[in-house]
Amino acid sequence: MARIVMKFGGTSVGDVDRIRNAARRVKAEVEAGNEVAVVVSAMSGETNRLVGLTREVSAMHDAREYDTVVAAGEQVTIGLMAMALQDLEVNARSWLGWQIPVHTTDAHSAARIDRIETDELIRRFGEGQVAVVAGFQGIASDGRISTLGRGGSDTSAVALAAALKADRCDIYTDVDGVYTADPRIVSVAQKLDRITYEEMLELASLGAKVLQTRSVELAMNHGVRVHVRSSFSDEQGTLVVDEEEIVEQQMVNGVTYAPDEAKVTLRQVADRPGVSAAIFGALANANINVDMIVQNITEDGVTTDLTFTVGRDQLQRALKILEGIKPDVGWREVVSASDVVKVSIVGVGMRSHVGVAQTMFRALAEKGINIQVITTSEIKVSVLISADYKELAVRALHTAFGLDAA
Amino acid sequence: MARIVMKFGGTSVGDVDRIRNAARRVKAEVEAGNEVAVVVSAMSGETNRLVGLTREVSAMHDAREYDTVVAAGEQVTIGLMAMALQDLEVNARSWLGWQIPVHTTDAHSAARIDRIETDELIRRFGEGQVAVVAGFQGIASDGRISTLGRGGSDTSAVALAAALKADRCDIYTDVDGVYTADPRIVSVAQKLDRITYEEMLELASLGAKVLQTRSVELAMNHGVRVHVRSSFSDEQGTLVVDEEEIVEQQMVNGVTYAPDEAKVTLRQVADRPGVSAAIFGALANANINVDMIVQNITEDGVTTDLTFTVGRDQLQRALKILEGIKPDVGWREVVSASDVVKVSIVGVGMRSHVGVAQTMFRALAEKGINIQVITTSEIKVSVLISADYKELAVRALHTAFGLDAA
Numbered sequence: 001m002a003r004i005v006m007k008f009g010g011t012s013v014g015d016v017d018r019i020r021n022a023a024r025r026v027k028a029e030v031e032a033g034n035e036v037a038v039v040v041s042a043m044s045g046e047t048n049r050l051v052g053l054t055r056e057v058s059a060m061h062d063a064r065e066y067d068t069v070v071a072a073g074e075q076v077t078i079g080l081m082a083m084a085l086q087d088l089e090v091n092a093r094s095w096l097g098w099q100i101p102v103h104t105t106d107a108h109s110a111a112r113i114d115r116i117e118t119d120e121l122i123r124r125f126g127e128g129q130v131a132v133v134a135g136f137q138g139i140a141s142d143g144r145i146s147t148l149g150r151g152g153s154d155t156s157a158v159a160l161a162a163a164l165k166a167d168r169c170d171i172y173t174d175v176d177g178v179y180t181a182d183p184r185i186v187s188v189a190q191k192l193d194r195i196t197y198e199e200m201l202e203l204a205s206l207g208a209k210v211l212q213t214r215s216v217e218l219a220m221n222h223g224v225r226v227h228v229r230s231s232f233s234d235e236q237g238t239l240v241v242d243e244e245e246i247v248e249q250q251m252v253n254g255v256t257y258a259p260d261e262a263k264v265t266l267r268q269v270a271d272r273p274g275v276s277a278a279i280f281g282a283l284a285n286a287n288i289n290v291d292m293i294v295q296n297i298t299e300d301g302v303t304t305d306l307t308f309t310v311g312r313d314q315l316q317r318a319l320k321i322l323e324g325i326k327p328d329v330g331w332r333e334v335v336s337a338s339d340v341v342k343v344s345i346v347g348v349g350m351r352s353h354v355g356v357a358q359t360m361f362r363a364l365a366e367k368g369i370n371i372q373v374i375t376t377s378e379i380k381v382s383v384l385i386s387a388d389y390k391e392l393a394v395r396a397l398h399t400a401f402g403l404d405a406a
Numbered sequence: 407m408a409r410i411v412m413k414f415g416g417t418s419v420g421d422v423d424r425i426r427n428a429a430r431r432v433k434a435e436v437e438a439g440n441e442v443a444v445v446v447s448a449m450s451g452e453t454n455r456l457v458g459l460t461r462e463v464s465a466m467h468d469a470r471e472y473d474t475v476v477a478a479g480e481q482v483t484i485g486l487m488a489m490a491l492q493d494l495e496v497n498a499r500s501w502l503g504w505q506i507p508v509h510t511t512d513a514h515s516a517a518r519i520d521r522i523e524t525d526e527l528i529r530r531f532g533e534g535q536v537a538v539v540a541g542f543q544g545i546a547s548d549g550r551i552s553t554l555g556r557g558g559s560d561t562s563a564v565a566l567a568a569a570l571k572a573d574r575c576d577i578y579t580d581v582d583g584v585y586t587a588d589p590r591i592v593s594v595a596q597k598l599d600r601i602t603y604e605e606m607l608e609l610a611s612l613g614a615k616v617l618q619t620r621s622v623e624l625a626m627n628h629g630v631r632v633h634v635r636s637s638f639s640d641e642q643g644t645l646v647v648d649e650e651e652i653v654e655q656q657m658v659n660g661v662t663y664a665p666d667e668a669k670v671t672l673r674q675v676a677d678r679p680g681v682s683a684a685i686f687g688a689l690a691n692a693n694i695n696v697d698m699i700v701q702n703i704t705e706d707g708v709t710t711d712l713t714f715t716v717g718r719d720q721l722q723r724a725l726k727i728l729e730g731i732k733p734d735v736g737w738r739e740v741v742s743a744s745d746v747v748k749v750s751i752v753g754v755g756m757r758s759h760v761g762v763a764q765t766m767f768r769a770l771a772e773k774g775i776n777i778q779v780i781t782t783s784e785i786k787v788s789v790l791i792s793a794d795y796k797e798l799a800v801r802a803l804h805t806a807f808g809l810d811a812a
Contacts, residue, residue, distance in 0.1 A: 016463055072481045
């Protein structure tokens, strides 16, 4: 007997038939003798509809009212899921965030879970009852409904698994696991049986939209074994686990890309203390997220070229802010480009293997792909290249690191 | 300064524009110096959508899960309404049933309000805050969401007005008041400025779908002054008040009809003790609601003819049940007809006027309309007639009692 949390995303509960399908999976786990908590998202499209209504009413939201509105989506799903389980003769009841309760911080619409009370859920496990829990929501100290931000149901599921000391947290979604690359680009991409938390974190933040970043952090911090799998097939998915559980580590486990990047270069910036702080401080104050940064001394020896990337949708705002601070900071010209893409290789094996970056650069050079910016972390190397070469680069790197399926 | 409850039904909050329109009405009351609680229904169509989902999942509901699902409709509206008010610079916050709390009985999906805690709402009135309250919902003693049954938002509003000792409860709806007759049938029908609780109760239960019956009972018991009015015009609607407040009482204040009736006659029933109990007991056990009943001794002196009415949609079930008990009870034949309609006149003035029924019967006779069954109460006379004469009868009675507009 194990205690497991099963999480079903929006597409997995998108209509009544799919809710029934998910309920059958829950029943199978119950019949196998497991204690089960089910965490559900809103039916697909529903959160967007509710968010749309709030925007239609007012551009400036009271986040507490926003939370009240959007939390209604998960409320509908838990009731329907509990009914579907009862219809299959499974003992089940629904739980709203405030009923459990799931205590969160007071940052409405972007709350964090502080603490989940589990005594009553565990008592009812003992009576054979399945807990159907609304994802994405909790209760703040003001006694009002709070939500965790988009994608928060993954976080709800992992936090509940941690609080319940569950043996496993199964994330049912519309993909059947985590792949070595986007299968739409790399037809020979392979599903990974296992991946480490650290790698999953890099992949999540790099744009592989399988799990919400915060849920992976939480799983890592509490050692929750996460199983990402499809709600539409019975195949094993991908286990997200601790590094020690993976005996033979690949040098690289995934090749990923982040489109929608834009590059900004400030030419011949006056090279004196405080210049970088002035530039990046102004951008940060405007909530513009700067990703890659490189700085080179120019030939004249007294100025530098400064290159960085921002989200493509933030480029125009970034350029406007730069214009505003130019008189104070000083540079010759600004050059920007939005036809760029960031391609990255990720793998915990890099820590113990040398020559990874070199293999990457050689593979790209062989295809005639010019590297514009490079950044690295302990388990990741990222390069900024022309968007024209996105698919070519991803496929070349996938092959170069031996990831192609046989 | 007054304390008022304003209730907006589904069509009055049917889309974002209508929510804004309702918010402007609330703002006007606030600016007039009033303390305001707003009770809202789900956006029109939303409750039907949610009920449809629960039916799709399972014919046999767990009423607690049903309540969790359908209560989501009002949750969305209160958040949007609070935002709309804030957008108009009105201090407002939303309240769910469990937050106030509105304590109800445990009869999930048909709960009754036991008690509403008002200290916090009143404290916030003192700070100039408008309370936006979810209608139709409360919290049961099991800590779970309960709902009051369809149309329950009227009841929520009146119960809140009673608990707050409000000066007035304004029910905003898609009609502009209570009429002397259905204006679609009687073009010269008049809007009533005032009507008594008793008359409104008779009209509500007779099918004039302006107010939910239970809300009228509650208003009568607690002396809540209810004002039924249109959310789409500024005209005065109809005040539902105590009998003493109406100085000059009309003999008849309304002519109404109930379509969808069916008549059943059992000919030559054995006339011995216990026969009526056997027949109506069997129908009651099958949840078939019997309305009018008349019994006549037949010519033979040893049997009776028994005639009664049931809802037209229950006729076939009623006939089946009668067939089942025929061997025990005994009668010669069953005759049924579903082409009948019940037409009624209502007025508290009947108590002090004589000859009302006579005026009614004469008016119908003059038009050649045959009366099949008659029932009376203190403030109502009802007749069952052929459905063919529905419009003619209503118009004739409207004229006979002097209700036609000049």
